[in-house]
Amino acid sequence: MLRVNPNLDKIEISVIRKIAEACKEYEDGEKKLINLTIGEPDLPQSKIIIDKTIEYMQNTRLGYPQLGGMIELREEIGKHYKDRYKVNVGSDEIIVTVGTTEGLSTVIKTIILPGDEVLTPLPVYSGYEPLITLAGAKLIKMDTSNENFELTVDMLKKHITPRTKAIIVNYPSNPSGVIISEKNRDDILKFAKENHLYIISDEVYSEVVYEGKHNSFLQEEYRENVILINGFSKSHSLTGWRIGYIITSKKIREYLLKVHQYTVTSSSIISQKAALVALKECKDISSQVNIYKKRAESVYNKLKEKNIFAIKPRGAIYIFVSLDGITNLNSLDFAKTLLEKERVAVVPGIAFGMDRYIRISLVKDEAILNEAIDRLINFINK
Amino acid sequence: MLRVNPNLDKIEISVIRKIAEACKEYEDGEKKLINLTIGEPDLPQSKIIIDKTIEYMQNTRLGYPQLGGMIELREEIGKHYKDRYKVNVGSDEIIVTVGTTEGLSTVIKTIILPGDEVLTPLPVYSGYEPLITLAGAKLIKMDTSNENFELTVDMLKKHITPRTKAIIVNYPSNPSGVIISEKNRDDILKFAKENHLYIISDEVYSEVVYEGKHNSFLQEEYRENVILINGFSKSHSLTGWRIGYIITSKKIREYLLKVHQYTVTSSSIISQKAALVALKECKDISSQVNIYKKRAESVYNKLKEKNIFAIKPRGAIYIFVSLDGITNLNSLDFAKTLLEKERVAVVPGIAFGMDRYIRISLVKDEAILNEAIDRLINFINK
Numbered sequence: 001m002l003r004v005n006p007n008l009d010k011i012e013i014s015v016i017r018k019i020a021e022a023c024k025e026y027e028d029g030e031k032k033l034i035n036l037t038i039g040e041p042d043l044p045q046s047k048i049i050i051d052k053t054i055e056y057m058q059n060t061r062l063g064y065p066q067l068g069g070m071i072e073l074r075e076e077i078g079k080h081y082k083d084r085y086k087v088n089v090g091s092d093e094i095i096v097t098v099g100t101t102e103g104l105s106t107v108i109k110t111i112i113l114p115g116d117e118v119l120t121p122l123p124v125y126s127g128y129e130p131l132i133t134l135a136g137a138k139l140i141k142m143d144t145s146n147e148n149f150e151l152t153v154d155m156l157k158k159h160i161t162p163r164t165k166a167i168i169v170n171y172p173s174n175p176s177g178v179i180i181s182e183k184n185r186d187d188i189l190k191f192a193k194e195n196h197l198y199i200i201s202d203e204v205y206s207e208v209v210y211e212g213k214h215n216s217f218l219q220e221e222y223r224e225n226v227i228l229i230n231g232f233s234k235s236h237s238l239t240g241w242r243i244g245y246i247i248t249s250k251k252i253r254e255y256l257l258k259v260h261q262y263t264v265t266s267s268s269i270i271s272q273k274a275a276l277v278a279l280k281e282c283k284d285i286s287s288q289v290n291i292y293k294k295r296a297e298s299v300y301n302k303l304k305e306k307n308i309f310a311i312k313p314r315g316a317i318y319i320f321v322s323l324d325g326i327t328n329l330n331s332l333d334f335a336k337t338l339l340e341k342e343r344v345a346v347v348p349g350i351a352f353g354m355d356r357y358i359r360i361s362l363v364k365d366e367a368i369l370n371e372a373i374d375r376l377i378n379f380i381n382k
Numbered sequence: 383m384l385r386v387n388p389n390l391d392k393i394e395i396s397v398i399r400k401i402a403e404a405c406k407e408y409e410d411g412e413k414k415l416i417n418l419t420i421g422e423p424d425l426p427q428s429k430i431i432i433d434k435t436i437e438y439m440q441n442t443r444l445g446y447p448q449l450g451g452m453i454e455l456r457e458e459i460g461k462h463y464k465d466r467y468k469v470n471v472g473s474d475e476i477i478v479t480v481g482t483t484e485g486l487s488t489v490i491k492t493i494i495l496p497g498d499e500v501l502t503p504l505p506v507y508s509g510y511e512p513l514i515t516l517a518g519a520k521l522i523k524m525d526t527s528n529e530n531f532e533l534t535v536d537m538l539k540k541h542i543t544p545r546t547k548a549i550i551v552n553y554p555s556n557p558s559g560v561i562i563s564e565k566n567r568d569d570i571l572k573f574a575k576e577n578h579l580y581i582i583s584d585e586v587y588s589e590v591v592y593e594g595k596h597n598s599f600l601q602e603e604y605r606e607n608v609i610l611i612n613g614f615s616k617s618h619s620l621t622g623w624r625i626g627y628i629i630t631s632k633k634i635r636e637y638l639l640k641v642h643q644y645t646v647t648s649s650s651i652i653s654q655k656a657a658l659v660a661l662k663e664c665k666d667i668s669s670q671v672n673i674y675k676k677r678a679e680s681v682y683n684k685l686k687e688k689n690i691f692a693i694k695p696r697g698a699i700y701i702f703v704s705l706d707g708i709t710n711l712n713s714l715d716f717a718k719t720l721l722e723k724e725r726v727a728v729v730p731g732i733a734f735g736m737d738r739y740i741r742i743s744l745v746k747d748e749a750i751l752n753e754a755i756d757r758l759i760n761f762i763n764k
Contacts, residue, residue, distance in 0.1 A: 002633060004634070004637045005491065005493070005495060005637075008492065008637050045444060050440070054439060057435075061622075062427060065622060098480050098624075101644065102646045109387070110386050111385065111386050113387060130644045134644065165385065196385070198385075239446050240443075240444040240445045240446055240447060240648075240650065241652065242646065242647065242648065242649065251384060255384070255386045255390050258390055258393050258512070262483065262487060263483065263484060264480045264484045264487070265480075267480075268480075268622065268625075269622035270623065270652055270653070
């Protein structure tokens with residue numbers, strides 16, 4: 001008697017999960033498995049965050065937080081955006097969410113309707129399309145490979161239709177590590193405003209930039225068009241805590257808040273406290289960023305030496321490696337064979353809409369990453 | 383340029399919030415405000431839960447939990463249902479959720495489609511209708527006042543149409559404290575099976591029963607029809623932790639899991655650990671239940687002495703009091719005036735679809751509850 005939402009049949013088990021499942025077979029093998037699939041920082045969570053959160057748990061009644069999130073946390077997020085991006089953000093323009101996933105889900109449920117089209121540049125994070133599909137809308141993916149993998153306004157002009165409702169951007173990009181130039185960002189914002197489009201900007205890697213600077217889409221002049229999503233999973237390694245936030249205009253927030261409230265009530269008050277400590281006491285994460293930078297450079301250079309093309313990451317925690325000149329296999333078959341033969345697990349590019357690539361997560365020590373690249377090169381040479 | 387889901391305009395700010403807002407005005411007044419609006423247990427969270435969770439936080443990397451929830455927690459939930467309700471529940475039939483709210487939201491998003499009708503008995507918890515409305519469906523509310531506020535199969539027969547997709551039940555009931563008889567439950571289950579309807583059973587008050595026993599809708603023979611929602615907010619006062627679960631058949635779970643994953647990824651791993659400790663080490667909550675029982679009896683008897691009719695609660699943490707013979711005001715106006723004149727805040731029955739009632743939460747000490755009832759009686763006498 002299964003009578004469920006038929007859109008759910010269009011959502012497949014993710015390719016990332018398929019590879020994760022395949023990994024299990026090789027976990028206890030003789031040759032040690034190097035799993036570079038998951039987008040989970042390996043760098044430790046700050047002791048001060050854990051200690052202060054524990055103190056709070058010992059001294060506070062852990063009841064329902066305020067609707068939309070602890071007021072102190074929202075104020076601190078506002079301060080952070082003022083200090084770092086020179087944008088004024090009030091507490092009534094922020095919702096604290098169950099990680100960026102709930103942020104995205106709440107935003108898409110609120111503004112995307114059946115029949116809508118949503119534009120996004122390729123390669124694209126695999127979490128967006130299922131939510132768009134579930135909403136009965138369509139994700140239109142735009143090739144950016146001739147533009148250094150940055151979205152440009154010309155691409156938007158080419159793909160906009162009367163059904164276009166929103167643009168999803170994700171810079172620094174998962175999986176490419178590309179950041180967007182100020183000029184492209186400004187052109188896109190202007191275009192969105194002129195065409196009454198929403199920009200959903202997933203900036204969860206905003207703090208992990210190692211070349212150039214992060215150009216946030218949250219700009220004073222375009223506040224009515226922009227819905228920013230961010231969180232603490234990548235900047236402070238707080239993945240399991242499920243804590244993030246949405247920033248938007250007061251008007252849009254009123255609608256988002258209804259969806260948020262009836263979807264989750266709130267995120268855990270414990271995680272909200274942890275986020276507050278993170279913002280107040282762990283502002284400087286440059287040492288972590290430097291570790292990712294060193295890993296990225298090391299892997300990039302090693303590949304380059306062997307004439308393997310990869311997009312040079314300027315932020316985030318991945319490197320996106322081209323399969324051109326390496327194999328004729330599609331990315332899933334390549335990843336499966338690499339896993340089988342060399343015990344190195346990577347994510348097939350098809351998960352991000354680009355079948356001629358693989359994604360390597362930079363979430364292991366440099367030595368292990370180097371070993372993985374050696375195995376990859378060895379595999380290719382065979 | 384607000385172009386949002388038009389269903390959102392049909393969802394109003396909840397009456398409960400309106401009263402909560404009104405409360406703020408009186409917080410610092412001379413006469414102490416007694417706030418009996420919120421459904422949040424005042425009884426303390428168990429020290430062992432907090433201590434063991436803290437120990438876990440100190441010794442474990444708090445990364446992403448397994449998809450669908452920590453396997454140990456799911457196994458323990460299964461054991462609990464086996465021990466307590468004699469039902470076999472496998473780990474692959476459970477999803478750990480961000481409180482019961484996310485459970486409900488995930489279930490409704492998965493199975494309720496535009497145009498569907500969902501049946502529910504009155505009085506009804508105010509969190510269901512917004513989710514049904516958001517899904518583009520309709521909640522059909524059935525009067526149960528001639529049946530001691532229990533849902534019967536005859537009511538279902540009267541209200542079923544070809545559009546009926548599901549029945550939402552919530553026993554022990556918020557706000558009435560009514561529990562359902564074994565016979566009514568069995569008849570409803572049979573009817574649902576024959577008519578290919580889902581039963582969404584919100585059993586978040588399952589452990590808070592002080593007269594008779596809780597008859598869970600999770601019955602072996604009807605597993606394909608039943609989606610059970612439960613959590614730890616009421617049984618273990620873990621409100622702010624946001625932790626609950628869904629139990630259903632393996633087949634339905636596959637669909638629910640897609641929605642769950644893309645809505646929140648998972649609930650906080652910290653809260654999952656807390657729930658595990660709660661199930662393993664805080665099984666016996668009878669002393670708490672006795673406190674609610676004493677409060678319920680005390681308030682009920684006090685009202686009865688004055689010939690004020692209330693539904694006698696047999697579970698949950700509320701008492702639903704009739705306004706008949708007391709006032710001609712509607713429940714919102716009555717609640718507002720009571721607040722203004724006597725500084726006692728209660729929830730207007732209209733929030734639960736019954737305008738001739740008010741809901742009093744039994745979440746204060748007996749002495750405070752008695753004081754509130756004295757004020758209520760005093761107010762009525764004027």
